[in-house]
Amino acid sequence: MLLPRTARLASTLRIAVNSKFNAFSRFYSDAAPGTLAKTPLHDLHVAKGAKMVPFAGYSMPVLYSGESVGESHNWVREKAGLFDVSHMVQHRLTGPGALPFLHFVTPSDLTRLPQFQSTLSVFLHPTTGGIVDDLIITSHGPEDFYIVTNAACKDKDLAYMARNMRHLSSSDIKHEVLIGQGLVALQGPLAKDILTEYLTGLTGSPVDLSKLYFGTSMFVEIPSLGEKLHVARAGYTGEDGFEISISEKNTETVTMGLLDVGSTGDRIRLSGLGARDSLRLEAGMCLYGHDLDDTTTPIEGGLKWLVGKTRAMDGNFLGAEIISRQYDSWSFVPRRRVGFIVEGPPAREDAEIVEKGTDDVIGKITSGCPSPTLGKNIAMGYIQSGFHKQGTEVGIKVRGKERSGTVTKMPFVETKYYKAP
Known part of the structure; x- marks a missing residue:
């Protein structure tokens, strides 16, 4: 099953390799306001009183008027917050070369990843084992992978992927960047109830999320929207929650629908970067460019668990010499x-x-x-x-x-x- 065709841009092996990666601070970038990209929800954020700041090349909400970061943080812990994460880069890798390519650039054992399950992984530098970027990989099939990478690393990630596809002569890989695709994260203890009510109302029949566990995903057909929503039980807050991938044209419609459903009982609020940062830190999660970077190996970064044991033994991935040595003995860390x-x-x-x-x-x-x-x-x-x-x-x-x-x-x-x- 595919994400909406209108959201795709086939990049295959023609990705530019001369783009410059700019490091970023936690909420602010050096980009001038006029050069910032906007997510499909930008106008909604402004209408809702958001304080907009430059982040990873985008104009993003850090908090909303009348609420402190601490209040927003506590709301997500107690009820449900809705985050716009459409700045993240969504990709699809398909074809017989997709799995070999991912096994070359990451240390993950994706042969053990069932269909519609996800794993955290990392792109690796060849000589140092340093982390180029962290990413989420979801299997949609043996030759079909949905990937989410960091917005701040977009240019260097695309150059890295294109360079290594050429190295492998991987003409049997199709790489698509889902340009303009929306992505929202519904997080908090009431997230399941709100999403269930919303999807059931759209489809006209009960939608059961009880078997959708953390790290798994599903497509939900929405005839009235003319698309399938990709719903993943995932998030960056430590709370139960979901990330929903939506076509650009329907992103605001879905967001407003969730807010309308959650307004019954005052269960949901829009949340910004401020609460997202404090929530993920309480959950011990890394922010690339701060807690992980090009000089950090996965083992040093406390991510040994994402290195497949058989992968560490066979060593057939970039940076394996250093990472396999660290995997085998803490004396090398x-x-x-x-x-x-x-x-x-x-x-x-x-x-x-x-x-x-x-x-x-x-x-x-x-x-x-x-x-x-x-x-x-x-x-x-x-x-x-x-x-x-x-x-x-x-x-x-x-x-x-x-x-x-x-x-x-x-x-x-x-x-x-x-x-x-």
């Missing part, structure tokens, strides 16, 4: 991504981690914020192996002063994914 509870002011990105009571730098914070759920300051970062064990006390330099930090297990807040029994 110089640093680890860990969580911290921080006393005093919150520790932000780039704050130095020192051995307690000394000036010896042993790591760096990559993300940090006050946790609305815990009422504590939380952070994640990289620390030298040997200091990574839970309960280790360290110093963290905040505003020039050493603050006490404790290495803490992640996620900071227990996740509530809906999993198979």
